[in-house]
Structure formats: C-alpha cells, structure tokens
Amino acid sequence: MREIDRDFYNLLKLPVTLIMNANMPKVLPDRKVFQVREILKINQLDGVAITDEDGRLVGIVTMYDLLKAIEEDKRDAFVEDIMTKNVVTLSPSHTLADAIEYFRVYGYGRFPVVDGARVFLGMVTPLDIVIRLPILKEEREEIKEGxxxxxxxxxxxxxxxxxxxxxxxxxxxxxxxxxxxxxxxxxxxxxxxxxxxxxxxxxxxxxxxxxxxxxxxxxxxxxxxxxxxxxxxxxxxxxxxxxxxxxxxxxxxxxxxxxxxxxxxxxxxxxxxxxxxxxxxxxxxxxxxx
Amino acid sequence: MKLEEVKELLSAKVLCGECMLDRDVEYFYASDLMSDILATVKEPGILITAMVQPQVVRTTQMLDLIGIIFVNGKVPPEETLSLARSNEILIMSTKYSMFETCGKIYLALNKK
The missing domain is CATH 3.30.565.10 (Histidine kinase-like ATPase, C-terminal domain)
Known part of the structure; x- marks a missing residue:
C-alpha cells in the first residue's frame, strides 16, 4: 500500500465524534412544524435531532419531512407527530470508517451520535466527512512530524x-x-x-x-x-x-x-x-x- | 511461556479471548492495587489479581497488558467481561490462590 493510502486509512480509524457537527440547535418534540422549518432555515440545516428535556434523542426530522407536512396542511402539528422515531444511531466508539459504512449500508443522509444514555452528542452527514477529513489529516500530520x-x-x-x-x-x-x-x-x-x-x-x-x-x-x-x-x-x-x-x-x-x-x-x-x-x-x- | 501452558498449569477456565492462547508471555504481574500496577508494569504481559471489577480491565488496557488471571476461583461480573471482550483482553479464572498461582508460574518460567 502506498504511504499516502496508509495515512488515509489511519485517519478513518479516528472516532466519529471528531467530525460530527456538535453545534446543532436543540429542538424539543412539542415544537410546531413551521417553527422547526424556521430553525432549519436559519441554521442552514437539512435535518435536525429532536431531543427531550434531558437532551436524549427521541427522533430526527428532515427538511423534506417538514415541507411535506406543510404541503399536507400540518404546519401547526407537533414535530413529534411527523418525525422519524426509529433512528439508526452511531456511538462515540464508532470510527469514521464505521460512519462511511453506515451511509453505504443504510443509504440515509445523516446519523445522530448518541452516548450510552441516548444523550444526543452531534450529527454526522456525508458532507461533514468530506469537509472535516482534510482538516483532520493536516492536524494529524503536523503533530506527528512535530x-x-x-x-x-x-x-x-x-x-x-x-x-x-x-x-x-x-x-x-x-x-x-x-x-x-x-x-x-x-x-x-x-x-x-x-x-x-x-x-x-x-x-x-x-x-x-x-x-x-x-x-x-x-x-x-x-x-x-x-x-x-x-x-x-x-x-x-x-x-x-x-x-x-x-x-x-x-x-x-x-x-x-x-x-x-x-x-x-x-x-x-x-x-x-x-x-x-x-x-x-x-x-x-x-x-x-x- | 504460551498462554495455553498457563491455562493447563493453573487448570484455568478461559472466560474470553480464547483465540489468544497461542501467544507467548514473558512477564507476569501480581497485585490487587490498581495504582501499584500502573506504577510497576513496564512490559506487556499478564496481570494476576483477585479484583474483578471493570476497573481491572481499564487498568490492563492502559498498560497494553494481554490478559488477566483471576485467582481464588473468582468469576468477574458481566460488565468486566464485556469490557474485556471489546478490548480484546484475555480472561482466565483459576481456583488457586494468588500465592499458589504465582508460585506455579514462577517455577514454570524458571525451568525454561
């Protein structure tokens, strides 16, 4: 394997928490559909985790779900009623390689990262990986070579x-x-x-x-x-x-x-x-x- | 000394990490005090202890030790075993006491 390839594969062993977006707005299940749509629009997000008072993940909702609900005259419905409840999640012990494999196998656009108590830590999208990977590589090289x-x-x-x-x-x-x-x-x-x-x-x-x-x-x-x-x-x-x-x-x-x-x-x-x-x-x- | 031989010597039961039995081990450490273990371990090897809580596995993991032998016939709780499994650490349990276990291994190592 060429040197550059080995480096790349080593990067994929890093924890998924390093590339997830941890600065996501908090959305409670009793928010209305139109309110959540506003939140996503302002934050330029395509999807968001819905969490309870203790920060535990209860579901996720995407811009597509929200627009569809609005089209169906459900703009005042609770986001809880339209969100996806059975969410596939990643944990902090998962690696970047695991995340990529999840995207490939499930074909979803995002995975929430939750800890053992299902507390939401951040969201991973394929775009996060594409954007963060070169930065991680640079940080790692600078440290390794002093x-x-x-x-x-x-x-x-x-x-x-x-x-x-x-x-x-x-x-x-x-x-x-x-x-x-x-x-x-x-x-x-x-x-x-x-x-x-x-x-x-x-x-x-x-x-x-x-x-x-x-x-x-x-x-x-x-x-x-x-x-x-x-x-x-x-x-x-x-x-x-x-x-x-x-x-x-x-x-x-x-x-x-x-x-x-x-x-x-x-x-x-x-x-x-x-x-x-x-x-x-x-x-x-x-x-x-x- | 192969771990397989250690297992025979101590009539031990392997609770996890069976696939590591063909590994060779030169160093054995015996203690029930976590900080003493953290201070003394220099080379990868096996820890002999009567402590069965998950922290023993954590300690082992920090030091790159290969496995743990629990003495006095102690069987660790599931938390300890599952942590050992996910970190690929071998776990054996022997009916012998700490003193007997160390004695048997010491003699066997010196014969080699």
Whole structure:
C-alpha cells in the first residue's frame, strides 16, 4: 500500500465524534412544524435531532419531512407527530470508517451520535466527512512530524461523574485510542494513559463531578483534571507515596493506596496541583513529545 | 511461556479471548492495587489479581497488558467481561490462590 493510502486509512480509524457537527440547535418534540422549518432555515440545516428535556434523542426530522407536512396542511402539528422515531444511531466508539459504512449500508443522509444514555452528542452527514477529513489529516500530520505552530492544539474534553466506578476510565481509554491513531510513540502514549487514568479515577473516587481535558500540540500534551469536590486539605501530604484519604469502600476496589498522585508525577515532565477546600481541585500534567 | 501452558498449569477456565492462547508471555504481574500496577508494569504481559471489577480491565488496557488471571476461583461480573471482550483482553479464572498461582508460574518460567 502506498504511504499516502496508509495515512488515509489511519485517519478513518479516528472516532466519529471528531467530525460530527456538535453545534446543532436543540429542538424539543412539542415544537410546531413551521417553527422547526424556521430553525432549519436559519441554521442552514437539512435535518435536525429532536431531543427531550434531558437532551436524549427521541427522533430526527428532515427538511423534506417538514415541507411535506406543510404541503399536507400540518404546519401547526407537533414535530413529534411527523418525525422519524426509529433512528439508526452511531456511538462515540464508532470510527469514521464505521460512519462511511453506515451511509453505504443504510443509504440515509445523516446519523445522530448518541452516548450510552441516548444523550444526543452531534450529527454526522456525508458532507461533514468530506469537509472535516482534510482538516483532520493536516492536524494529524503536523503533530506527528512535530512541525507546524506549537500553539496549534487539538482539544479533547470529557465529563467525569464522581462515584461512577462502572464508566470510570472510559475517557482515558478514548484519549489513549486517539493518541494511538495519531501515531505517537508507545512511551508517550503510556505515560499519558497512566496519568489521565489516575486523574480520571481521582475524580471518580474523591469528587462530585469534573472534567478531563487533553490538549495536544506539536511539542507537548497537557492533561488537566478539574473537579468540583471537597478539595485537598494538605496537598504536600497528598503527593507523598502511600498517603490516602480514600474510604474503605474505594480501597476494596483496589484504589486508594496513595499512589495515584505519585504515579501522575512520575509520568509527567511538569506537574501542578491546586486545591481549594470545599470547592475543588485542579491537577495539570504536561508531557513533552520528544 | 504460551498462554495455553498457563491455562493447563493453573487448570484455568478461559472466560474470553480464547483465540489468544497461542501467544507467548514473558512477564507476569501480581497485585490487587490498581495504582501499584500502573506504577510497576513496564512490559506487556499478564496481570494476576483477585479484583474483578471493570476497573481491572481499564487498568490492563492502559498498560497494553494481554490478559488477566483471576485467582481464588473468582468469576468477574458481566460488565468486566464485556469490557474485556471489546478490548480484546484475555480472561482466565483459576481456583488457586494468588500465592499458589504465582508460585506455579514462577517455577514454570524458571525451568525454561
């Protein structure tokens, strides 16, 4: 296979979330047909997801559906009554290649991307792929070859729920997969994976909720965990190996041995921790790409 | 040491990743503390543990480990198994204790 082809196929392994349109207007099921048509017209969209109060997908509607309804004198009907309800969806673990295969197999014009709780994350159309693919290729090449402006960054952001031991670690595994697809060295990927996983689990174990943010530029990777939680009383103690405030329940799960922060530090080239008791904690790890 | 031999040695049941039994493994790590595992693992290999929650698979995945041996006859919950399946991680369960499991593998590795 020619070099350029291999590059192209590697791009197709990237998660579909990177090309989806995540800035879609929110449309509730009780909107009227004519109102939704206006929304689509203003936003220059051909189709839109219909979501409930909690952001969960309940259906999709296209401009064609809306115009047809208006022709049939249903301009005041609820969009709920004309939308497509059994929608084929993609999940964040699907790749670009999966999305293309879906378009080929189903022949639909768009697929909503939803998470495990059916919360709508964004919409993918063939046009998104055509437009975003060359941009992704460029970003990826600049990072791999260490050229391009050091200031240019790819930013990944994940929310992490406190106490969620079932999904804890999912964000880090997505981050790891993303870095693998970028073609970074194994050593760098492992250090980022271990640091981000420890940071993510710290949120799960100690905080109420938080965010895990990864910024990848051509010379470094910055991982940030920002949480709302009880904060840390004595940061100097917390970074000592073996010191832990974790509950017995958490220890039963194999965590809370007081090695989390020391592990993050040993993976990092630069490390910083700020904590406000009663507010939350912000941990930053910087890993240079040599 | 082939994973097939490990399976025989421990009279283990393979719960997922059967197709990986012909792989050769040189490194084994035994611990129930996730952070200790994250700190010590250097080379791809097998994790021996008594912890069965999904986080064990996550930990394994972060470190590119090939599989997990659950000791004391423990069988992991479905969440753990399905995560292992989707990440192509081998799972075995043996009736032996952590101490016995490590002892048997250590002797077998040293014989080679």
């Amino acid at each position: 050229r391009g402006e050091a200031t240019k960054v790819i930013r990944l952001e994940f929310s992490v729920e406190g106490g969620d031991f079932i999904n804890g670690g999912e964000a880090s595994s997505k981050i790891k997969r993303y870095l693998q697809n970028l073609g970074l060295s194994k050593d760098i990927i492992k250090r980022v994976a271990v640091a981000s996983y420890e940071m993510e689990m710290n949120i799960v174990i100690h905080a109420y909720r938080g965010k895990l943010i990864v910024e990848i530029s051509s010379d470094k990777i910055i991982i940030k965990a920002i949480d709302e939680g009880p904060g840390i009383e004595d940061v100097d103690k917390a970074i000592q190996p073996g010191y832990s405030t974790a509950s017995p329940k958490v220890r039963e799960l194999g965590f809370g041995a007081g090695m989390g922060l020391p592990n993050i530090i040993s993976c990092s080239d630069e490390f910083d921790i700020k904590s406000n008791v009663g507010v939350g904690t912000e941990v930053t790890s910087i890993i240079y790409i040599k």
